Amino acid sequence: MDLLVDIKKKLYGFQLDVSLESQRDIIGILGASGSGKSMMLRCIAGLVKPDEGQIIVNGKTFFDSEKKIDLPIRERKIGFLFQNYALFPNMTVSENIAFGLDHLSKADKKNKVAQLMEKYNLAGLEKRYPTQISGGQQQRIALARAVAVEPDILLLDEPFSALDVHLRNHMIREMSESLKDFQGMTIFVTHNRDEAYQLCDRIAVFNAGKVEAFGEKDKLFQRPVSLETAKITGCKNMAKARKISENTVAVPEWGVRLDSKMKIEHEEGHIGIRANHIRIVDESTKENCFKVWIADESDGPFRTFLYLKIGSQPEKLDDFHFQCEISREQRNEIKDRSGPLYVYLNPEYVFFVEK
């Protein structure tokens, strides 16, 4: 099982220019809306034709502009899970699942459908129509229908975005479970970094039609390689930085110097630290400790975001340098402290990106 995608396609506003290679895996494609990630998925499926390049899945050439190959969709052996599931509303649940099984005998078809109904927790819904069942069930049917044809590659196009949060977490775990049994490769497109992290081994970050970064998910989240990757993987605190020494940078916007455990190789770039890595401390003793004032605050049910400014009192609500995420308990503990706070930006978590 391997995948090679190397395609170009001109789109409104930008050019899709993707190069991706992988072995058997669950690959996550993470990017903002309009970054071209769904378009790439549609190119692999054959729903959209790239301008040039090649797509090879499992040794089979789907598309090759030089050799003039453009395999019809039905011959590609793909499973495509659409965002809105795209179930056939005129067919019952079992008819939906059986749709791609025309090559089987009647008895085999019946067996296979029964097996899938069982496996995907759909027993009892055989005679229902797609609009008569819940969103979670619809998704299971769509997945069962897609894997029924035993595809070489499974393409998931933001399958969880139509579900509410509670159901979403449940379905992600379920999906993760079913993907373990699946022998082929899976490409999972999403704009949600949590979903990507939960479901995938490796993640490709998309930005403006290009692959910004591709690698092991842990590495990617801990040490983003570019400003865009950092932002898309959820880093909220980024600032321009200039190299001073191998492990120290100056951050003019914040008016401070910062230490980082990372070796800094470029003269200029950006410095970043995740909001949850910033600690509130009692006093400024070490390096990377700063006196800060609270400019604004936003409370979630369990976590609180503090918008902090280094050095002087903020003049308005959006006059801040970085965000710090702490638990509600911790927020309550420091509530009665008057005046400025001290924060510690652990050099372990301070990272530097070139662009």
Next chain:
Amino acid sequence: MSNYNGKWKGVIDSILTLPLVLPPTVAGFGILLLIGKRGPVGQFLNLFGFNIIFSWYAAVIAAIVVAFPLMYKTTMGAFEQIDTNILSAARTLGASEWKVFWHVAVPLARPGIAAATALSFARCLGEFGATLMVAGSIPGKTETIPIAIYFATQGGEMEVAIIWVAIIFAISLTVLVINNYWDSYKKKGRYGAGA
């Protein structure tokens, strides 16, 4: 047609829709030019001894020409409203274009096609101008109900006219009722409960 997006789309579409906006007499005049004794089609058929002008064939042709745009527009609208993802899903599952069309697209467009048929039928039934031009009004041969009503009224035979009016009223109403009933029956089965 709904998949075709070439530069001629607008032109073809306009030509197919033209009879909808033209006065029926203009459509009738056009048909007359084509299939009349001196028209190209008329002359061709004459070679085999056929003459369709002022026969019930001409009435049928007139009805088809006048009702076609309604059928075409409504059906086309029904096909265009189908979620393209659903058609794509069928293709990814290995379906041929034949299967996609007959097993997915047509069933999904069926309510629209049914509505189109009902509308076209009603239009045919009421067709007057074009029919009068190409088929005339030969009692027992090419006299359609609306024409019969017109001439009965003109001739002062109000009783005859009323009978015809009642008949056409009954037919039209029946078609509409069946159409509506069928529509809500489908909805009850698939789109009502749950969701």
